[in-house]
Amino acid sequence: MSLIEKIKSKGLRGSLRALREKFLYRHLEMFMLERQLDLPMPNRPSVEHWPLERIEYSTLPKMKAHFAHFIPHATRLLEQSFYGHAHLDKEGNVACMGWIAERTFYDDYYCCWVPLPEGCIFQFAGEVAKIYQKTGIVMLAERLLWKVFSERGFKTLRTLIEVDNQPSLATATRLHFKEIGEIWHLYRLFGRIHFTRIERYDGLRLSHLRGSDGHRRDADAAQ
Numbered sequence: 001m002s003l004i005e006k007i008k009s010k011g012l013r014g015s016l017r018a019l020r021e022k023f024l025y026r027h028l029e030m031f032m033l034e035r036q037l038d039l040p041m042p043n044r045p046s047v048e049h050w051p052l053e054r055i056e057y058s059t060l061p062k063m064k065a066h067f068a069h070f071i072p073h074a075t076r077l078l079e080q081s082f083y084g085h086a087h088l089d090k091e092g093n094v095a096c097m098g099w100i101a102e103r104t105f106y107d108d109y110y111c112c113w114v115p116l117p118e119g120c121i122f123q124f125a126g127e128v129a130k131i132y133q134k135t136g137i138v139m140l141a142e143r144l145l146w147k148v149f150s151e152r153g154f155k156t157l158r159t160l161i162e163v164d165n166q167p168s169l170a171t172a173t174r175l176h177f178k179e180i181g182e183i184w185h186l187y188r189l190f191g192r193i194h195f196t197r198i199e200r201y202d203g204l205r206l207s208h209l210r211g212s213d214g215h216r217r218d219a220d221a222a223q
Contacts, residue, residue, distance in 0.1 A: 026188040029163040033177040037150040037157055041143040045136045050095060052144055055084035065093035066129035087141055095132045098145050099125040110186050111194035119155040160184060173209045
């Protein structure tokens with residue numbers, strides 16, 4: 001895509017914002033959320049329709065159809081011994097995937113250390129092919145991925161979700177994720193200088209997402 005086509009696609013304001021965030025200054029705000037692994041999950045859809053496969057180097061060619069852009073990152077994750085699993089479509093291509101860190105780790109994407117308490121895992125780099133969104137495959141992937149670690153003795157799961165990502169936050173609250181009173185501020189200067197600030201707070205800031213039919217529809221849409 002040419003520069004002119006990109007500007008037409010994003011609009012002038014969106015293009016200027018993207019350039020600013022890439023080369024000058026970017027600030028992300030993210031909720032740190034936590035969930036007990038032994039809580040029940042919706043028992044749908046059936047794994048028979050979406051075969052499960054632990055991600056190994058042999059899985060990488062199966063990402064070409066929907067996640068070709070992710071193959072270099074997936075290769076690095078495998079080199080660093082992160083756990084990933086994928087569900088395949090009827091053609092044998094990866095339809096969705098999720099990755100887990102089992103201990104404190106350095107996040108290459110956000111360029112920050114993520115400390116984990118004992119018995120806690122961290123979920124990151126979840127992807128669903130666009131054509132399989134709203135099929136319920138996310139629920140299946142989450143249920144089976146968390147079951148693996150619950151059976152291994154892990155008790156809790158943590159994840160970071162951007163403050164402005166209301167559909168994902170609605171889905172997380174529907175799946176019984178709780179606030180731990182932390183908002184992570186991730187900064188990037190001039191495209192290469194990174195630092196993190198953790199804002200701690202009391203009370204709840206996502207209570208408006210619980211029990212709302214509107215947000216339940218958003219949560220369903222995010223699946």
